[in-house]
Amino acid sequence: DVKVTQSSRYLVKRTGEKVFLECVQDMDHENMFWYRQDPGLGLRLIYFSYDVKMKEKGDIPEGYSVSREKKERFSLILESASTNQTSMYLCASSPGTGGDGYTFGSGTRLTVV
Amino acid sequence: DAKTTQPTSMDCAEGRAANLPCNHSTISGNEYVYWYRQIHSQGPQYIIHGLKNNETNEMASLIITEDRKSSTLILPHATLRDTAVYYCIVRLSRSFNKFYFGSGTKLNVKP
Numbered sequence: 001d002v003k004v005t006q007s008s009r010y011l012v013k014r015t016g017e018k019v020f021l022e023c024v025q026d027m028d029h030e031n032m033f034w035y036r037q038d039p040g041l042g043l044r045l046i047y048f049s050y051d052v053k054m055k056e057k058g059d060i061p062e063g064y065s066v067s068r069e070k071k072e073r074f075s076l077i078l079e080s081a082s083t084n085q086t087s088m089y090l091c092a093s094s095p096g097t098g099g100d101g102y103t104f105g106s107g108t109r110l111t112v113v
Numbered sequence: 114d115a116k117t118t119q120p121t122s123m124d125c126a127e128g129r130a131a132n133l134p135c136n137h138s139t140i141s142g143n144e145y146v147y148w149y150r151q152i153h154s155q156g157p158q159y160i161i162h163g164l165k166n167n168e169t170n171e172m173a174s175l176i177i178t179e180d181r182k183s184s185t186l187i188l189p190h191a192t193l194r195d196t197a198v199y200y201c202i203v204r205l206s207r208s209f210n211k212f213y214f215g216s217g218t219k220l221n222v223k224p
Contacts, residue, residue, distance in 0.1 A: 004156075035214075043157070043214035090156050092212075101147055102212060104156030 003027050004105040006091050012111045019078040021108050023091030031094045032074035033102065034058075034066065036087040043090065049074055081112045117201045122219040125195075131188040133218050135201030138182040145204055146177060147212070148186045150197040150220075157200065157214070160186065191222045 007022035025032065033048040035058075045058030047066040055066050063085060067075045074093075078085055088109050092102040118136040125131040137146065147162040161168055161175045163184075168175045174187040188195055200217040 033212075042216055043212075045212075092156075101149070101159040101162055102157070103159065107154070107156050 004091055004093055004103050006089075006105040006108050008108050009106065010109050010111075012113060013078075013081050015082060015112055017078075017081045017112075019081045019110065019112075021076040021078075021089055021091075021110070023074045023076070023093075023105055024072050025074075025091075025093040025103070026072065027093060027095070027103065028071070029093035029095050029103075030071070032068065033092045033094075034064075034074065034076045035090045035092065036060070037090055037107075038087050046076065078110075081110075083112050086110060086112045116213075117203060117215055119199075119201050119215065119218045121216065122221065124221045124223060125188075125191045127193060127222055127224050128190055131186075131191040131195065131220055131222070133186040133188075133199050133201075133220065134183065135185070136183045137201070137203045140181050140203050141205075143205060146175065146181075146184050147202045147204060148173070148175065149200045149202065149214075150195075151200070151217070152194075152197045160199075188220075191220075193222050193224065196220060196222045 004025045013019050031050045034046045035043045037043045044060050046064050049055045049068045052071050065077045088107050090107045091105040094102050145162050148160040149157040151157040161173050163175045176185045198217040198219050200214050
């Protein structure tokens with residue numbers, strides 16, 4: 001019954017590495033989102049996409065980019081990982097019709113050393 | 114999007130009803146009230162949402178005041194597995210609109 005799948009549960013990367021976080025949803029949702037969650041700061045929106053090849057910046061896009069080549073897949077890219085990007089990353093999707101909520105993945109806990 | 118105010122934490126005895134309040138005094142007419150919860154180390158899970166009328170599903174009930182400035186999430190028979198952070202969110206009805214998650218309420222269900 002898995003609906004939003006994040007490719008890794010835990011990741012450890014080195015400073016300066018290029019990091020790809022993958023998210024796939026099987027619900028044919030139009031909208032997909034990437035959040036990061038940090039203690040005391042709650043969930044903060046990084047990027048979202050409401051259609052294939054479309055992307056919009058969220059509240060904290062610096063240091064990140066995204067890719068949405070197919071409807072079901074939304075990738076978050078850390079161009080050059082830094083220690084302040086150590087966090088829990090959450091992917092979510094929602095349908096194109098109004099009034100419905102998000103479905104979240106289980107999260108990827110990324111540690112940058 | 115309207116902001117919400119929730120208590121930082123609440124306790125509830127197992128088997129009793131848990132009533133989680135949320136204030137959203139600046140809510141506008143086309144904003145929905147959503148509730149999510151997050152169990153430790155998992156992604157947030159959708160619980161319920163409503164616009165004006167009270168709503169009930171297999172997980173919970175949502176009571177929205179007539180002026181829509183506050184709401185209450187009710188878990189009718191709390192279990193230990195309901196221990197989680199509960200988020201109340203208001204959001205415009207446009208489908209791509211962002212969710213803003215506040216700090217939520219940590220519900221501790223105790224034996």
